[in-house]
Amino acid sequence: MVELEPPAQIAPAPSAWTPAQTRAQFAAIVWLRWRITVNSLARRGGAGELAGRAVTAMIFLGLLFFLVVAAGVAGFFFAAKGHLDRIAWLLWGVFLLCQLLNIQLGQPAVNFDPTQLIRFPMRESIYVEIRLFFGMLTPANLAGTLMAAAAALGIAIATPSLWLYALIALGAFAATQVLFSRMLFAWVDRWLATRRAREALTAVLLALLVGVQWANFALNPVYDHHRTSAFHLSQQHLAWASPLIRISGPALKLLPPELAASALTAASHGSSLRFALGTLGDLAYAVLFLLIFALRMLREFHGENLSEAAAGARPGRADPATMHASTAAPARRAAAADSEPADWPSTPLTPSGATAATQRRVLDIILTGLQKEILYARRNWGVLYALIMPPLMILIFANRFSSAGKSPIWLFPAAVAYILLAVYPLSYNSFGMDGTGVQVYFLAPVRLRDVVLAKNLLIALIAAIEVILIFCLISFQAGVPSPNIVLATLLWAAGTLAVNLIFGNQRSLSAPKQVDPQRMLQRQSSQLSALISLAVLAGCYGLAALFFMACLWLHALWALAPASACFAAAGAGAYELHLRSVDQSALQHREALMEELCRIG
Amino acid sequence: MPPAIAAYALTRSFDGFTAVNHIDLAIEPGQFFGFLGPNGAGKSTTIKMLTGLLAPSSGSVQILGQDLFYNPIEVKRHIGVVPEGMALFAKLTAREYLRFVGRMYGLDKATTEQRSEELLEFMGLTDQSKKLIADYSHGMGKKLAMAAAVIHGPKVLFLDEPFEGVDAIAAGTLKTMLQRMIARGATIFLTSHVLEIVERLCSHVAIINHGQIVAHGSLEELRAGVQARWPQDGAADAGDTSQGRLTLEQIFLNVVGRGAAAHPEQELSWLS
Incomplete structure (x- = not known):
């Protein structure tokens, strides 16, 4: 066996992990994602796939443009009419749309398993940051953030005195919704570690999507060609929900979209304290979501094993006597196979x-x-x-x-x-x-x-x-x-x-x-x-x-x-x-x- | 009697790189044949060409005297394969998968059912047979792939790394099954990196390196060949043989190991 060089000649390892090395890790992951994307496009049929993605991206950007303009116009309209409290409707819409798009368009990092990163030398906090950062860059989060920014711009144009308040309140709201989606999907991934759970959740999701479509067709007057009675019908349909809305109303006011809207309303009335409370409420949610997300990531970092195969594997029934006996069966069958299958075309x-x-x-x-x-x-x-x-x-x-x-x-x-x-x-x-x-x-x-x-x-x-x-x-x-x-x-x-x-x-x-x-x-x-x-x-x-x-x-x-x-x-x-x-x-x-x-x- | 497996000037190139270069093989019926080589030597490419999974750039393949490319269906009736990726359908259960494969190989329903049950029991998969294959461990998948490869009673069996990821008990079961097949006249073509297994099971071996067959024959012939070369090449490289016969590992290292082994000056000096 050949001796290795004496330790004296080995290059001394750095004694402590440096920020430059952490930056290098971030850069390496960016590079990895880029290379995986480029390499997948360089495969056979990659040009067609690229063209397909380009068309899809253009469609998405068109849709995004429409949504962003709509959010800006809605923000402008509510502010100009003095109904800043109704910004809550817009923000609920943005919030739900963002989560729905996250489900429909998928999460990032699908081209490699990010949990593989735990084998590299990195601190827990860096792992959490990496997972957070790369998970935020989804088309849905981008859409949600841009819509919030557009709403802020609309408000600022309608009431210039509120521009800073709008920027802060909707910035906090945007951060909250992005962190919520990261937290949600990190936990959903955990729950979906087993196939059965995945299938059960998919069934729930499908039911939800069907429900949303049903509600759209059933309650939206646009889909009723008897326009004159449409609004009346919608009101009738919604009547059952009124008590529910009344009961849940106070609770809804404590949630991020309502908090952001109430902060803006307070700012328009000159109450800086209530504005600060509303915005801090939103930020508190953001911190809470971040902590819950970090908790999940730390469990991942410490190497939890959610493998279904490992959980389900049981020792084989290695009874030598049984196995010995059963080996005779294939022997008989193999001999028979020479003459089978009888109906095989010659x-x-x-x-x-x-x-x-x-x-x-x-x-x-x-x-x-x-x-x-x-x-x-x-x-x-x-x-x-x-x-x-x-x-x-x-x-x-x-x-x-x-x-x-x-x-x-x-x-x-x-x-x-x-x-x-x-x-x-x-x-x-x-x-x-x-x-x-x-x-x-x-x-x-x-x-x-x-x-x-x-x-x-x-x-x-x-x-x-x-x-x-x-x-x-x-x-x-x-x-x-x-x-x-x-x-x-x-x-x-x-x-x-x-x-x-x-x-x-x-x-x-x-x-x-x-x-x-x-x-x-x-x-x-x-x-x-x-x-x-x-x-x-x-x-x-x-x-x-x-x-x-x-x-x-x-x-x-x-x-x-x-x-x-x-x-x-x-x-x-x-x-x-x-x-x-x-x-x-x-x-x-x-x-x-x-x-x-x-x-x- | 024609060879069970014969390849003539088999060649395969990929974008200018020749993975397999004019190899000739003739494997007699009843042989347990080990096909060895370092990583990237061309083993899997060869096995894919021999089983019809990959078209050769040139050359021909005959199985039991029939040309694979002119008469593929007739040839495929008689061969069983455990390919590199195991060829499993993740969304089927083991029983469904065996039923599907059996029917694809032309077995009637009753025979397929009977053999599926026997194979599941033999492989120790009976209590896992309702689980989807997607939820199987690698070793369980290997056992199932092996079961599927033999369900139609093939006369020639191609196995690409069959023991990789399989536990010792299951490996023993599989070895027993393979040896019984050989005893009944089947031919087995096997690639493995576990040289001890190849040495214990195989009667004949070929070694491929850089796409070319560099050694071919029975174990005894290979031993004799290497020992004959020793006086010129130096015995030290192959280890001490004074205690007994050369192991397959020693033969393998002697045939292909020299070029691949690191020179002392290339040692990784920064390793502790």
């Missing part, structure tokens, strides 16, 4: 050489694949949400469009189009959930086209169930649609399905995206695939709308069904041709597929 699986056994085998593979896809769909809350939500919406507001017990001509096609928006995009990353399991398709003696067909059948099955459900709901809520419209819609939906499956299968093979089954509400495909799916659907919808309008204008609605039949037939033909090329395409993209789906982390 000829290659080509269309020309198809035999009854071959067809049976192909059918078997497709059914097996379909069974597996159904199991996966059942266990994917993101998919379930996409499937449950639209019929619920139809259920909630279909009766609003009923006229004398008859459903309007456009209702069934529109409802089907709405439903398909949720279903068809699922085909654009059909291998994403398979992860390393995708290798089975290349290892097993199967044709990829059969596997893809099984995956496509699931989409078709889901679409069929949803459409039947929609038909029943609309018939029940708004009257039975005319047979001509139903037939035309079904044929159009079939054609659209074929077109989407062609694009979706191609994107699934050429631009797969690993979907982590452990994470809820994750995007189900790459950014570019999502945009392509939207574009394809928009094209199909546009075509249908044009034809529909033309038929309506020409009083030739009878032509809808034949035209849709032509579209469906063309789609089916194209799909059949496409399916023939799937094996070749899969082989071409085999490496990219496995590189993406079998990667770790």
